[in-house]
Amino acid sequence: MSSEQPQKVLSTAVTEKLQDGQVVTIRPMDRSDIELEREFLTSLSPDARRFRFHGGIGKPTQKLLEQLTDIDHEQREAFIAVIPKDAGEKEIGASRYALDPDGKAAECAVVVGDEWQQHGLGILLISRLIESARARGIERLYSIEAADNHILNEIARKWGWECHSDPKDPTQVIYSLDLTGA
Template sequence: MSHVRRTEPTPASAAPFGAIEGTHWIETLNDGSPVLVRPLRAEDRQREAEFIDRLSEQACRFRFLGQVKEASPALLDRLMDVDYRDRMAFVALAHDDGELRLVGVSRYSASGDDKQCECAVTVADDWRHRGLAVLLMRRLIEIARKNGFRRMFSIDAAANESMRELAAFLGFQRRLDPQDATQVIHSLEL
């Protein structure tokens, strides 16, 4: 995998995002495409719904570990519930026919004790293989460390080869889920 070029973050105006420095970043992906990366905001609810609705059946199955036909209000409520410390999400936005479209999201949520968080990353099917998942996960790992988490993990379908490659690239360890042989657990000491 090649590296993503990064620009300097913009200075933080107000600090509603806790340990996050800057409010948004313009990043250049491996293919030269620019994306705007920033914390998820309440105004992104419709973009999140459209993002999920555009995902392929396989991408939805891998992300939610089951069938999701559309973004229900209850699912959106859960996904939009961020506090920028225990529940965090970054979105990547790109221009598409004059509209800002959500093309990727990474998120974590505190799990069990306050030293662990469960993470997930999803990239739009037409934006895969450009380095976006790596970029979003690096931002997520960085903020999880700043927020005091010591371990990050994800529970993934064993058949999800893209996640296996991403996790290995980022240094996550992989093991079978002892409760479900169709799943694996990727974990990273922070």
Template sequence: MPHTADILKRFDEETHDLTDGYWIEKLADGTPMLIRQLADKDRAREFTFLKDLGEDMAHFRFLGSFSDQAEVHDQLMDIDSQNRNAYLALAFENDKLTEIGVARYGAFKGDVHCEFAVAVSKNWQRRGVATALLTRLMETATEKGFRKISSMDAARNEAMDELAKKMGFTCRVDEEHGPRVFHEYVLVM
């Protein structure tokens, strides 16, 4: 998708040192958004983003909460581009480049099935951020050889359920683990 030189220049600081690709996408309202892989330089930004989600959102998306514990944050920052991967969505908010969403997958070494989570800042929900992030994450998972991608979500997380159904995931209630919904997508037959 073509973008003006001004948009590319504004995102340049975030992309000039990347070894992996990045994407600039337009949201439904025309707002440009940069999607790129999580990097070490994002540690403080990612920590702030996750804390700003609030307990309710963190519980919805990750079935837990985040605290100031460095260990949890270290786990979320630990990506290897094969079994653990994460993409950030960045956009200008009040003329400051801000993390507005994150999507990640994780799998055990040698597994062909990965689990994912996606979270979007409250002000940016229902604008296409999660769809774009999950699309890129699924493309990467397919390229890395995964055959299925899934998530286990709180049953009352209607936004995730709508997103999963819109993107073609199968959905089933899983009462064994509490009121949860299991979303699964076959990437490769």
């Protein structure tokens, strides 16, 4: 792989079609997306926010929004799924990872707006994340999730993620995907 490929993967927007025919754009997230992220997180149902943030959050704080949109595209990567809205865009989902200190594994997360779930958007977002991680040479992605997120459990197993109970917290499970295989 040339040294140009990881940057190309990170910097390009792609247009995809959901199962219902809706066209979405998936692109790298940056600081200018802070208001999109605020509106998106605020619009999530309490369950969606609980699953994403491992607990109930109400209105996202400015500090949280800054952390979520301050992406260096080296140690931390994030992609945002948007659709056209009025004169701008509306966020309908996001995926992200943060590298572990050893640079070989990264913790990841995906969140899809409630009304956009079960349309194939989550798979598109995680696929984009996997593509980026592989281009960087990351060997493993993992995600720590609520054990009662049964929909995610079904999806993760279907797509080949391993699932183990979190030894530190019985209310959580750890999903892991080896990126070194074919």
